[in-house]
Amino acid sequence: MAEHESLEFGKADFVLLDNVSMDEFMTNLKLRFEKGKIYSYIGEVVVSVNPYRAMNIYGRDTIEQYKGRELYERPPHLFAIADAAYKAMKRRNKDTCIVISGESGAGKTEASKYIMQYIAAITNPNQRAEVERVKNMLLKSNCVLEAFGNAKTNRNDNSSRFGKYMDINFDFKGDPIGGHINNYLLEKSRVIFQQPGERSFHSFYQLLRGAPDPLLRSLHIQKDPTAYNYIKVGGQIKSSINDGADFRAVADAMKVTGFTGDEIQTVYKILATILHLGNLTFGVDGDVTLIENTKLVSVIRELLSTKEENVEKALLYRTVATGRDVIEKQHTTQEASYGRDALAKAMYERLFCWIVGRINDIIEVKNYDARVHGKNTVIGVLDIYGFEIFQNNSFEQFCINYCNEKLQQLFIQLVLKQEQEEYQREGIPWKHIDYFNNQIIVDLVEQQHKGIFSVLDEACMNVGKVTDEVFLQGLNGKLAKHAHYTSRKLSPTDKSLEFERDFRIRHYAGDVVYSVVGFIDKNKDTLFQDFKRLLYNSSNPVLKGMWPEGKLSITEVTKRPLTAATLFKNSMISLVDNLACKEPYYVRCIKPNDVKSPLLFEQERCRHQVEYLGLLENVRVRRAGFACRQTYPRFLQRYKMISEFTWPNHDLPSDKDAVKRLLQGCGFDHDVAYGKTKVFIRTPRTLFSLEEQRAEMVQRIVLFLQKVWRGTIARMRYRRMRAALVILQAYRRYKVKSYIREVNRRFKNVRTMKDYGRHVKWPTPPKVLRKFEEALRNIYNRWWAWTLIKGLSPEETLQVRAKVATLEALKGQRADLGLQRAWEGNYLKRDSPDTASSFTLVSSELQRKDKFMRVLFSCNVRKINRFHKAEDRAVLITDRHLYKMDPLKQYKPMKSIPLYNVTGMSVSPGKDQLVVFHTKDSRDLVVCLQGMVPANESRIGELVGTLLSHFKRPCKYTLEIIFKSVKMHKACSSTDAQPLIAVFDVSLTWAAPPLNSTSLEKRKLQVNIVSPIQCSMNGRKCTVIVEPKINQSQPDFTKSRSGYILAVPGN
Ligand SMILES: Nc1ncnc2c1ncn2[C@@H]1O[C@H](COP(=O)(O)OP(=O)(O)OP(=O)(O)O)[C@@H](O)[C@H]1O
């Protein structure tokens, strides 16, 4: 909470003084100054005393202490008022301004810089690059302006010799987005003349002392300021100013703010030209005026990028148009010197205004659209030259002091007069407080026809020789009776005034004697047209751009330009109007001594300033008055949430009653007064407390609104989601239904189709039905397969099973599995029809003897016998035995191998018909099928499949049959049947009729597909290799080292 100073530092706010008297005021001010407290308040006005030493009170931590705080929460500081102005601007959307006043050297410019720094530091929390850029420009522009507009005077080493009012524009978020600078009357006479102990503008010394040698050479200037007439007075002065370092800082600031290289060079050229101009001297030769040091003319020509003869002509002649004729009138040396000085002053003033214009171009608000960005608000900071009294006071001092009169008048209007008038208007009991109203002095200067400016303008307009004395006479004539004006003629005994030269004004801040010398000239501010044309015709575009009026031709008649006094008066009136429409905040600066000492508090000096700044009256009005006032509806709008009677709306007869009820509820009734249309709050503390309560309530209201709004958003989102869900579900249902309908439509008639719907294209299922489609396809495939096989005879069924077994065992490992043809199994009858009857006989005999059920396979073979010889045999495989027979002996059975002895079979991957039956007793049977009809029929697949399927144990009720790319002849025996080619890849549970399990071997037969084939002959291991041979007509075995070779026809 509030951090307050202890009483040892005196009263932080003069309003709290026990007695409002000058003595007590001064005691308090002095005490605070001596204790290092340079800031105090009078209500919301900051009183600042120049400490003349570096104070450690402007750092980041101090900024943090003041950020967002109310004025009375922290000890008095500039930052507090800057924050108050910023808050008013941000909270209430009000344009505000901070008016800094005080005499020269009181610390106005320093204060304005601290205020700018504070605003820059507390804004742009999001570090937006554009805002940072603007802030940087605003801060950097100061440095440039001070270099060209400030000078060392006897009162202040860095005295502002121009008035500056700077607007900073803010967007609706309160971040700076640009700015604008208005400059007022530069004291340009300083360019050619300075009082003893003073200097010209800093820029000249910075150039001489800081510019690198090549630049100086190119400008033809030397480092020593005393070499130049215009600045040699100040050239020898020792001071703490570091011109060299400042030159670099200014050059850097110009670059950063966006001055181009050419522009910066032109600035240096103009400064150099002015220095050279000061050294030009004129002489006479007979009746001809001439330039004595013509070398300088060519230097000036080079710097100005014009023609040499033009420079010389402009300096020595004046072109005058009389009607249609144009004549050239030669100057006297005096006129030529006058013209030269006028040129130097005008060039410098133009340069300064051009710099301000360039800075404005750079910092002005760009791309701002009020509709998009909200209202653009402004904080203005006014740092204008302070009231000053010199040894010799001239036209400039007169203008400066008039300006201070105007600002004092504004202060009086806003703080004293308006305040008291308002209390009366609102019917608040009020005791009038006297204060000095300086309107009379303002009128003395600016009044139409009678004012000093009018008299001066009138004098200037007179034809013929007009002198400053004529002007003084005019003043004496018109203002003889004015209480604030006098001259030697009007008070002949007053020796402090010189006859025919001086007049005295009694300013609000003190008496000032002005010398009229130069008033007429300075007011006319004449610059011969010839110079304007000279500069306009420069080939340097930057310089040319500064002098657009040089474009006018000689004979063109122009309006008489406004005088310097009128221009200044107009600019002051518009400045005051501009300030008056903003909410003002004041900083009143006091200069504690004339010697820049941090220790000295000159009582009399300070008392004088307190007096003329009207601070005591300010305290009185403040004490008697109220810190804040607001109309009832506005007050309610801001604070109605504090009271239950007013939130959200009151039902009392009037807003005034509602406000009363609210304030009574808060216990602030004693600190307020109720006017006709406004409520007046006496102490800021009450206002602060109201603000605090409001902030607390606003938080709750925001939370409440957020809650309601979040609920609304959630409900809206929920409704949208639900609607989406309903649509989604309906759409899904529709997709599912239409898919099923489509499947139904396409497969409706598959039963009657030739291929049972195999060709029917499946519709694409919706994503959700992909698994369903898979299952559906399975069901269909099973149905389809079942439909195909349900009509098969038991024999055909066996055949299919055998083929499936073949496919499983050999697919991809052997070519030509013989699946395309019908498998007959018992081939001997077909292959050898001549001996078929003998075979049938033997076969029947064996069936009777060995009781076999079925012949699985029979074929002629070539076989290897025990003596490693090949011989022709036939094999008959039944469900019990494998018989070897001799076909040459009516199929006499040779040896038989019980089928249970057969453990496996080996075949080669080739096309040959070699097969090895492996037996338990290692007496493997190696044969090659032969004598097939038709000749090249491959029967190995059939033999393997038949035996495998015979050995395979079937399920009791179902038979798992795996069809894999089976190309099957449906009932190959039936002659009329079209081959039905079925290509499918399904796992089919086939409810086949149960087979007689006793007829089946109940173990697995091992089938190898290898080459060479390993086998055992009579217990000896050996290999059988298949070798194609060119001239081999029939396959035949020969013995090899490791076993046997089956030679096959090799084409
Ligand atoms: N707050 C401060 N802290 C330290 N020094 C200060 C402060 N204010 C002013 N000064 C000193 O006083 C000098 C004069 O101050 P400044 O230039 O602000 O006066 P001014 O009121 O602008 O005068 P002028 O009317 O001549 O421009 C500064 O150069 C600085 O040395």
Ligand SMILES: [Mg+2]
């Ligand atoms: Mg200043």
